Amino acid sequence: MLLRVRSPDGNFRFDFAPTADVSELLAKVIETAPDADPTSFTMSNQPRGNEAPFSSLTGRSLQALGLGHADLIFVGYKRRTATASTSSITTQPQTTTETATRVWENVTEEPVDVYWRARDGKIPRSRDSRFCTHAAKGMCDYCMPLEPFDTGYHKEHAIKHLSYHAYLKKISPKSTTSATSNLPPLEPLSYKVKVPCPSGHPSWPAGICTACQPSAITLQSQPFRMVDHVEIASHETVERFLRVWRETGSQRFGWLIGHYEPYDVVPMGIKAVVEAIYEPPQEGELDGLTLGLPWEEEQRIRSLSAAASTPLTVVGYIFTDLTVSEEDRTKTIYKRHPGSFYMSSLEAIFAATLQKANPTTSKSSPIGQFGSRLVTLIVTANKDGDADLAAYQVSEQACAMVEADMIEASVDPGIVRVKDEDRSQESARYIPDVFFTYKNEYGLEVKKTAKPAFPVEYLMVNVTHGFPSNPSPLFNSTKYAIENRPGLENQTIESVMNNLANLDAPNIHDSRTARPGEAHKRRELATWLSDWHLVAFLDTTQLFSPDDVKLMMRIVSSPNLLDDLSQLDPLLATEGWTNLMAFTQTTAAASSVSNTNAMDDIPQDVLDQIAAQEAADRASGGGASSSGGIRICPHCTFENSPGGSDCEVCGLPLAS
Secondary structure, three states, X not given: OEXXXXXXXXXXXXXXXXXXXXXXXXXXXXXXXXOEOHHHOEEEOOOOOOOEEHHXXXXXXXXXXXXXXXXXEEEEOOEOOOOHHHHHHHHHHHHHHHHHOXXXXXXXXXXXXXXXXXOOOOEOOOOXXXXXXXXXXXXXXXXXXXXXXXXXXXXXXXXXOEEHHHHHHHHOOOOOXXXXXXXXXXXXXXXXXXXXXXXXXXXXXXXXXXXOOOOOEEEOOOOEEOOOEEEEOOHHHHHHHOHHHHHHOOOOEEEEEEEEEEEOOOOOEEEEEEEEEEOOOEEEXXXXXXXXXXXXXXXXXXXXXXXXXXOOEEEEEEEEOOOEOOOOOOOEOOOOOOOOOOOXXXXXXXXXXXXXXXXXXXXXXXXXXXXXXXXXXXXXEOOOOOEEEEEEEEOHHHHHHHHOOOEEEOOOOOEEEEOOOEOOOOOOEOOOOEEEEEEOOOOOEEEEEOOOEEEHHHHEEEEEEEOOOOOOOOOOOOOOOOOOEOOOEOOOHHHHHHHHHXXXXXXXXXXXXXXXXXXXXXXXXXXXXXXXXXXXXXXXXOOOOHHHHHHHHHHHOOOOOOXXXXXXXXXXXXHHHHHHHHHHHHHHHHHHHHHHHHHOOOOXXXXXXXXXXXXXXXXXXXXXXXXXXXXXXXXXXXXXXXXXXEOOOOOOXXXX
């Protein structure tokens, strides 16, 4: 039979046999009250009065006490009191427990969240010449600043979603004196059955009640978005990513490495700035790709990227979905459009899985996390048949439905299927009622069941994207080979040393011991080193210690590196750099010997022609020669900057 119990700790339900001893009931009640004194429990059939100690009822059955199915009993007890000798011991655990229940107060938010929390985000307005009748320094309803969530402003500027912090401003209590003003306003969604049930019955699928089952779901467009804009710091970054598809026709996937910044185009907006694309091991195909998750290099890439001058992280991912047109091989097929789909159901479920695995820390959520800023970039074709980008996220409803194992992909890419309920013990799945609303042909709002399927658009959140008008990427080079492109690009230590030898890196010194004429060489070296893929590769060679690699990442990502080349000095002084230069010199010397031996095989008449041509080139160059704009003084051989007429060292004319 089922007994209902009401105690100072809440309401509970327990199943017992009618012949069960009252001590079994006491044991169940004690489990719900860990702070109670076990000797003080009393039982009564009414809220106050008629209490009987459990100790006086031991040995009697529940049936003998006159209890029947669904009866309500009232249990009372005293709390344990801590003695003076134990108070010093119990104080710390109690403090820890209290802190743990308010985890949102101790989380560290991202810098962009700290930035917006320190501002009110109000939208300024100038004085309206038509309606404002006050003085220049006055203010009225026509010119006072608007709230960041103002509906009229968003409609006027065609902003579909509120930014995350504008949404927080909208739902946060206006009063700071109410009891709820200090509580986090966001509540993470969950469509899973509560286990164990607060009412005490056996967990699903053995039983379910209104206390543990999720409520019915009505799908609707999410009013806010965690990221408002995606900015690609360099156009070359995307162009290099597309090289694999252009040369092989195989689709490609990459993780977006970047950081978050305020985005003033949207009130209290946030943008993800992409500085590099890391391509994990994968197998591309004409209509898809195979990818390993979780990716093995994630921790290394995250740790290395975080060492940049502006700490970087994984802000999203990008993949191609391009098919060449049979009619015109220079064009691609336009297949993502209003009459088809923008994001397939499989892609939406994949995005929800990754977003759930990459939550955003938040002081506005009781669990210290809410949503995700992981964005999805899709390289697809536009109406003109050219490759174009599209940026999306999926809603919190999508993430909750995937977490509850409620939905699956459909054969039709624009449709999401709702799974069937499963009561097996191995994979128990409870599916609540799911609805979505739409406007019919008469313009009326209609609610329809989402079972067995619904459009994928109900799970999507649009994000804008673009390139900066004045690019200023953290890294100055995108020339080095990209990882995991066997056959197309190869990352080898030999290629690194060859490039360093060509840059004369072994003979470049720090700023204190630099020789005349080294400035342009240091600049070329700094530019070549400022490549995210190069630093990521050197991290795998074990030539540099982890600290030295992080130092290199911080130096080569400095915004003013090319203006202050002395920043290279700490890198040039590391043991790893010294060893690399030694290997580079040895390799260059061996290559020189090999080339000399190869010259022995060239016929003498060819060598004579080469020597004659070099002599003619020297004669036509006059007294001063130039190489890449550098002018060499014929008197002291100093390499001068281009544009001057006299030597910067000896002062004599450069032309003899």
